[in-house]
Amino acid sequence: MFGRNSNSDQHIEPGDVVAVVRRVFAENGRDYLGLYAMATLCMLALAATTAFSAWIMRYIVNDLFYGQRWDLVPWICGGIVVAFTVRGFATYGQAVLLARVGNNIVARYQQRLFDHLLKLGMPFFTASRSGQISAQISQNVTGIRDLLNMTVAAIARDAVTLIGLIAVMLWQDWLLSVMAFIIGPPIILAVNYIMRRLRRVTRESVEINSHLLGAMQESVQGIAIVKAFTMENVLSRKIAQLVYQAEERNNKIARVSERMAPITEMVAGVAIAGVIGYAAWRASALAEPPGAVISFITALLLAYDPVRRLARVQVNLERALVNARMIYEILDLKPQQGDAAGAGVLEVSAGEVRFDKVRFAYSQNLPVLHGVSFTARAGKTTAIVGPSGAGKSTLFALLQRFYDVDGGTITIDGQDIAEITKVSLRSSIAYVSQHPYLFEGSIRDNIRYGRPDATDEEVEAAARLANAEEFIKLQPEGYETLVGENGVTLSGGQRQRVSIARAIVRNAPILLLDEATSALDNESEARVQEALERIMKDRTTLVIAHRLSTVVNADHIVVLEDGLLVEEGTHRALVRKPHGVYARFHRMQQEKAENLLEGTAGLPSEMAEEEAGGSR
Structure with missing residues (x-):
């Protein structure tokens, strides 16, 4: 009925x-x-x-x-x-x-x-x-x-x-x-x-x-x-x-x-x-x-x-x-982003993502991107860095077709995403947000949202890769423990690891990480970063990062400022540009780390190591 x-x-x-x-x-x-x-x-x-x-x-x-x-x-x-x-x-x-x-x-x-x-x-x-x-x-x-x-x-x-x-x-x-x-x-x-x-x-x-x-x-x-x-x-x-x-x-x-x-x-x-x-x-x-x-x-x-x-x-x-x-x-509200007439199904062979002269504005008087062009090579990691408001998260929203571009194109393996179904597009992408969201249900349910047909063994394997199994087993009912509203019964780092496990179990060829390790402590970050590096192999990965230490090993780095692509290259090449935007960010973060280290000089050794570790 x-x-x-x-x-x-x-x-x-x-x-x-x-x-x-x-x-x-x-x-x-x-x-x-x-x-x-x-x-x-x-x-x-x-x-x-x-x-x-x-x-x-x-x-x-x-x-x-x-x-x-x-x-x-x-x-x-x-x-x-x-x-x-x-x-x-x-x-x-x-x-x-x-x-x-x-x-x-x-x-x-x-x-x-x-x-x-x-x-x-x-x-x-x-x-x-x-x-x-x-x-x-x-x-x-x-x-x-x-x-x-x-x-x-x-x-x-x-x-x-x-x-x-x-x-x-x-x-x-x-x-x-x-x-x-x-x-x-x-x-x-x-x-x-x-x-x-x-x-x-x-x-x-x-x-x-x-x-x-x-x-x-x-x-x-x-x-x-x-x-x-x-x-x-x-x-x-x-x-x-x-x-x-x-x-x-x-x-x-x-x-x-x-x-x-x-x-x-x-x-x-x-x-x-x-x-x-x-x-x-x-x-x-x-x-x-x-x-x-x-x-x-x-x-x-x-x-x-x-x-x-x-x-x-x-x-x-x-x-x-x-x-x-x-x-x-x-x-009676019409969906503004329906699939195009005769839209096909996305077929990902290699997973190359190309942004070509992409322009976008949330409103007529609020332009965000001004003709951004770059390529995220198949099976490689591309990092997107820049100040707040530069348009980094907007690129992710456009790639997932939460919004349609005002100009230019976004293609995956040469297929314009505007001409393929949204279901097939989003099914090929795994996304980890900076602000993880958990739904009503158990921890196992929340991980399985990444792929509803995943087996219990695949869910648990994803949790191990995300360094989540240790704290999950300490919960009253393990994987069957119910999370509170938006996961309020878990810490921020625990919610983030469940979110990462959800992305892992999706097993998609394209992975989007929006500052995915920002809520983790140093030890958990290191282990999760290691897990992410394992699942990033042979996948096209786009990473938004504010801490440059998390992207130094990226295959390619794109630098945005005021909605424009101002630089791109590897970490080693970009830091050598003395007047470049990336080099300026790098110097600022180094100076901050050095100041923190100087401030811990009079502290006991254990506390000094902890304070210095927080800046890495």
């Missing part, structure tokens, strides 16, 4: 209620036709028993008590028992069936939204806050369910019940019925007024609540920074302001939507009182048996509930429609 494609090309105008309802039913109605048919039968039975309760009052009063037809007692009592038994089962059936449909709709749209989010490009997530996205989804996904269920309930239960009761009223007394119908026009006018006010307030409420839940989620995720910088009071005031705004909007929604209650009650009271007064006068003046009037009044009183619910349907539907529209605003 989750595989049906949406009609996402249908654009919804803010006020186009019919378009939203039509789209929701077009996407879901067929799948739930059987369940809705059974729920409708239950509702029809419920409506019939309600009408029966009013209709039989005439015979109870006139024949049973007024006419003293005691022989009818078993039939009338039996009919009432049957009616209420049917009513009970019908109520249960329609409630369970609608709940089943509603729960499946929520599950369907949650899965559909998540799958669609995964298809959207990095620009969407760069411009959106993750907490607000998840909060908006959790709030709005029920709008589709409510829209369907309320529509079905309004038609099959309330409308049919009202029609049945009106038929009873007309059968008993058409003149009294006309008097009762004066309740309609005032309620319709009130609904239209409230609906317009509610639409805007509801959307504001949803947006404020998404900001509130998003801020709370981000505060929990960054709790270490919150406490380290004593931000508790600042964030508490920020959350308090959002909580107050959310409370005010919710109170306003309550005031607007509940305005139906006094209007409906007052108009209904006038109508019912008028009917009862006229009926009483007619009974006393014309000496008519009271059965028909009592049956009519019973039907009128029973009709009040469906009338009240139907009057509120438009109001409640408007709230659900706001939620549904906001869900479709996400679902």
Whole structure:
């Protein structure tokens, strides 16, 4: 039931209620036709028993008590028992069936939204806050369910019940019925007024609540920074302001939507009182048996509930429609980086990566790369160095097609990556980020994300190569130990080694290392670097490095500055250029190391070695 494609090309105008309802039913109605048919039968039975309760009052009063037809007692009592038994089962059936449909709709749209989010490009997530996205989804996904269920309930239960009761009223007394119908026009006018006010307030409420839940989620995720910088009071005031705004909007929604209650009650009271007064006068003046009037009044009183619910349907539907529209605003976003028409599958033979006059800007006024050209030779290690903001990480993002280049080309073995599928491209690349991210699950699960079909033996072999097995075996359940949110139960160095093991188990021909050993201590760095050197053999490896000591053995070094390639060559060749950028970085890092060594001169030997080791 989750595989049906949406009609996402249908654009919804803010006020186009019919378009939203039509789209929701077009996407879901067929799948739930059987369940809705059974729920409708239950509702029809419920409506019939309600009408029966009013209709039989005439015979109870006139024949049973007024006419003293005691022989009818078993039939009338039996009919009432049957009616209420049917009513009970019908109520249960329609409630369970609608709940089943509603729960499946929520599950369907949650899965559909998540799958669609995964298809959207990095620009969407760069411009959106993750907490607000998840909060908006959790709030709005029920709008589709409510829209369907309320529509079905309004038609099959309330409308049919009202029609049945009106038929009873007309059968008993058409003149009294006309008097009762004066309740309609005032309620319709009130609904239209409230609906317009509610639409805007509801959307504001949803947006404020998404900001509130998003801020709370981000505060929990960054709790270490919150406490380290004593931000508790600042964030508490920020959350308090959002909580107050959310409370005010919710109170306003309550005031607007509940305005139906006094209007409906007052108009209904006038109508019912008028009917009862006229009926009483007619009974006393014309000496008519009271059965028909009592049956009519019973039907009128029973009709009040469906009338009240139907009057509120438009109001409640408007709230659900706001939620549904906001869900479709996400679902209607087109992925900006779809595969090109006829895109082929990347075939990596050697693994040569070539950047040719690559230009890129995150926005029109924020250029990052200005015609960068270099080649990462197959099976060799190419290091990319330069100051922060030079464009090093952007090259990695472009190579993985998180973004598309504005000019120039990137090729792998002569194949333009813009003309191959993203899946085949990214399947050929293993990536180790400077900031490792671990997902919910066990350590073994997180390593296996590199290649889902990896065996336990391959996972454990990758952990050994990444120098991770030692600390993994010290965990309470070894490889099956669950990591906290983003691996919070592990140290930074441990998370990085799990991330490296994930890249190792991927066994891809191209390896990207974004300062992969930055979070490790000296001893672990040395062992992990040794492991990386083993897996880097016969692989095309691109390394981003800030510490030049990690790239001295690279086969080729590319130096970026302000989005331009300013130098390239080997470490030995670049340090010989006295006025070169690389040579300047090298001198600065040497001077820093020497200053640290001088500062440890008066320390005990063990401490001096530790301080000096930190600069290597």
